[in-house]
């Protein structure tokens with residue numbers, strides 16, 4: 224019977240930025256199985272999350288009705304902490320709320336936001352000082368990201384709108400924009416098939432972008448040389464030509480040493496620099512690099528000078544070299560400088576603008592590229608048009624029916640700044656859609672205190688997350704598999720997602736929720752979005768949103784909904800209606816005013832909180848193969864949860880020995896900001912004196928330990944490095 228009613232629907236995996244195409248087999252409202260489809264990023268391949276991790280949509284604790292906080296029930300961040308049995312008490316979270324109708328919940332959500340807004344407006348306050356902010360999501364579609372930033376900007380007259388890119392690649396994007404005028408990748412992952420040398424730095428694609436890792440391994444099998452640069456000896460080391468396990472936090476020392484070799488040994492591509500780089504930049508960089516000899520940097524970064532010279536020569540002289548990087552580069556208080564050095568490597572050697580070369584910051588979430596493109600960032604409007612530019616503001620105001628001069632000229636607050644402001648009472652109301660800052664933000668106790676202090680917090684999500692547990696109004700959202708929308712993967716490929724299932728109970732599509740809130744906040748929105756996700760038809764409300772968004776984005780000027788329905792996927796920029804898309808960009812010029820790039824010297828920075836006698840270990844946080852980000856989805860997937868059911872801290876066997884603990888025993892990790900306990904796992908890939916803890920587990924929330932030190936340019940937090948003490952319990 225199940226077979227007779229079986230349907231197959233093609234859509235996109237909801238997890239990582241690789242953006243694998245999937246075919247979902249469903250019957251009687253349940254996912255039966257998932258196959259890899261022949262998408263541009265995966266050609267049928269899938270990892271364990273895409274193949275077995277979609278059953279979270281059927282989890283019994285899905286939100287299926289709107290919830291309102293019961294009168295008089297305080298918001299208590301202590302509820303989020305594990306009890307004496309080591310488990311968090313989700314039942315206590317649920318007991319704070321009562322069910323409500325959609326009318327009641329939407330009215331309450333909008334009224335609370337409007338109350339704070341109207342008081343601010345009455346006092347003449349708007350812009351950065353507006354006490355309202357919003358976090359959209361890179362888990363949602365492009366259309367949802369676009370509507371979210373439009374709602375915050377139009378209804379509250381502020382750019383206090385951001386999303387998880389702030390904690391992901393904000394530093395990479397800042398450095399790329401500064402150097403080459405675009406934050407996007409230059410070449411797709413699959414271009415490694417054309418590379419002679421591949422650098423993977425600060426990234427663990429086997430765990431975090433598994434299908435991308437398969438393309439890299441294929442390239443190595445074909446004969447490409449892989450250089451792995453990471454404090455941890457990650458799994459790609461097995462196939463690497465050289466593995467540089469450097470001292471955490473010394474990225475600039477290592478990379479500037481490579482640059483020093485290139486400028487001092489005549490390895491600069493003079494023709495490329497003359498044609499494509501600002502005059503004078505090379506001389507300035509050469510002067511800056513003088514002191515960064517491999518011999519001087521070796522003691523700092525822990526890599527011997529001969530290896531640094533060998534790697535620099537190999538990168539510069541290979542016919543085609545391609546760099547991938549990840550959070551290990553970006554999530555530092557000197558993350559922008561780390562990325563500046565990587566960009567300089569490519570520019571000095573001309574390893575960009577051709578197939579098999581380039582710069583590829585591996586995007587984390589499935590739509591972090593698209594959400595950023597859509598303007599879900601406090602400094603820029605759609606397509607990275609700066610809010611400081613009056614001409615760009617005027618275009619948005621005209622398109623959105625706002626009075627001239629309505630949009631503020633100053634950028635808004637960023638993610639961490641917003642939660643600091645909430646803790647200080649300067650942000651008093653928030654709308655959060657699909658993000659879980661109570662788990663993902665650095666110094667989580669401080670972030671949770673800020674969320675709890677808000678006068679009015681509206682959260683829409685699939686589950687009663689740690690963040691939703693601190694809300695006043697909780698709105699049940701449709702999952703990715705339950706709605707139509709587009710997402711843009713790490714390669715800049717825009718792909719159409721189709722609904723596989725109907726939302727459970729009263730769960731509704733986030734785009735519909737935004738339209739309903741906008742109308743209640745006085746905006747004249749009439750997209751007529753289907754509350755149940757809807758099919759991707761020529762006349763769908765989501766299509767109207769897509770066309771409005773694409774009309775504001777030169778990168779999508781040749782792409783409209785009708786065409787996307789027909790072709791399903793295309794890589795932007797798409798400048799005309801018959802353009803096939805551009806997987807490789809910057810072939811002739813960079814998107815800067817004069818087409819030339821900037822070489823920006825990278826300054827040597829130190830971690831904000833080095834280890835010391837009181838906190839003698841370095842903590843690195845990150846993801847693991849089976850669990851995605853804060854675990855909201857994967858920990859509710861039966862297979863993934865069975866594979867990795869409890870948190871572990873990974874330590875080198877020497878560290879275990881010095882602590883006197885054995886594998887499986889529990890330790891307490893303590894930083895200046897908080898403490899967690901977890902069982903230990905022996906891992907020779909982690910350097911001695913370093914601890915690795917995934918941030919997916921509420922029972923041992925890694926971000927209770929991390930520091931909210933920010934990169935001064937990109938405002939990204941240093942969640943890859945803080946000092947901790949470790950004691951047996």
Ligand code: SF4
Pocket residue numbers: 236237238239240241242243265268269270271272273274432433434435
């Ligand atoms: Fe999904 Fe990423 Fe795995 Fe592909 S590699 S199946 S997009 S999680």
